[in-house]
Amino acid sequence: MEIKILELMDTKAKFILSDAKPEIANALRRCLMAEVPKMAIEGVEFHLGPIRDEEGNEYESVSPLFDEIVAHRLGLVPIPTDPDLYTYKEKCSCGGEGCPNCTIMYSLNKKGPSEVYSGDLEPLGGPELRVKDELIPIVKLGPGQAILVYASAQLGVAKKHAKWQVTSGVGYKYFPKVAINHAKCDMGDACIKACPRGVIGKKDGKTVIVDPEACILCMACEEACVTKAIKVDSDKSKFVFEFETDGSLSAQNTLLKALEILENKFEEFKELVSTLES
Ligand SMILES: [Zn+2]
Structure with missing residues (x-):
């Protein structure tokens, strides 16, 4: 599991959680919401x-x-x-x-x-x-x-x-993967206009992906593309995570505390399992 910080303010954090499974991302979400003291x-x-x-x-x-x-x-x-x-x-x-x-x-x-x-x-x-x-x-x-x-x-x-409750607006989405098949692309503007987040743009007259992380997986570009050149997919082991705090704790301290709590819980669980008789 790896965390790459995208945005870290006093009361707001956005990061990429990679090499993780959905259940791990959800465990972190629940811990941030309910268990940080x-x-x-x-x-x-x-x-x-x-x-x-x-x-x-x-x-x-x-x-x-x-x-x-x-x-x-x-x-x-x-x-x-x-x-x-x-x-x-x-x-x-x-x-x-x-x-x-x-x-x-x-x-x-x-x-x-x-x-x-x-x-x-x-x-x-x-x-x-x-x-x-x-x-x-x-x-x-x-x-x-x-x-x-x-x-x-x-x-x-x-x-x-x-x-x-320290946090609010705790949520994550799969990391988006947007690809354009240039062999099929008709260089039209339909996908650029359809995207609400400015993911697709023009570069040297070519339709390209300019901001892949902004994608919200709404599929509007896929639907708008008549030549079916765009493929939107998501990486199931990578998540774009974000949350805010109420100011009682900084976003950094909240995240560190949540990870510490999760680690302790897993350790405790491991110890309990090891005492089970086979
Ligand atoms: Zn006391």
Whole structure:
């Protein structure tokens, strides 16, 4: 199995997975979607009773939304995660009480009239724990309303709840193989016009493949070609893979983590099989 990166941005990756089988590509897809761990807010404590500001003005600790909805929205905010730093709370040496190895604490203190955004979450720790997406709306406070909460984030996987899902738009396609039989080609433009992705073009008056990787295997060129000179096929051992992350982990770290998880799973499976009696 080999991976060649085509595009690697902070939250997006596109790569070619070659020398692999469809089941391996699918295992990687499922692992990226459901098993890469990240931090997400799991516990939210709401302050009850009046809230006072520095000038002594009193606010009521209410908002137009139920506390449960506010807590749910906070849970969905992507929390920056260092994949090698945190451990699962239930497996942590603190015994699940919460410590810097398994928990990130945030406070949220806002008074109305105002709009509360994800960027209002103040980490109790370094600035690297600040939420990157600062403009996710949480709730709109009216005059005299205020919100004061303490939220704790912990590590989890999307198999348990979608708020721990790092990736979105995870998908792959077979690597396309487009070939033009020049003996049959009538040099017409029909295939070039039919292709929605600009795979085919003209070079020195000849119809040629200009961007083979852009092909989405839609077969429009094959259908448009009256002389049947174009053949679209796919390589069943090569995949064009892509995914995006929500920003909690970089695309690079997400891919590395998914491959590490897969490797561990296969190792574990191998060991289990070896203990079977023949
Ligand atoms: Zn701990």
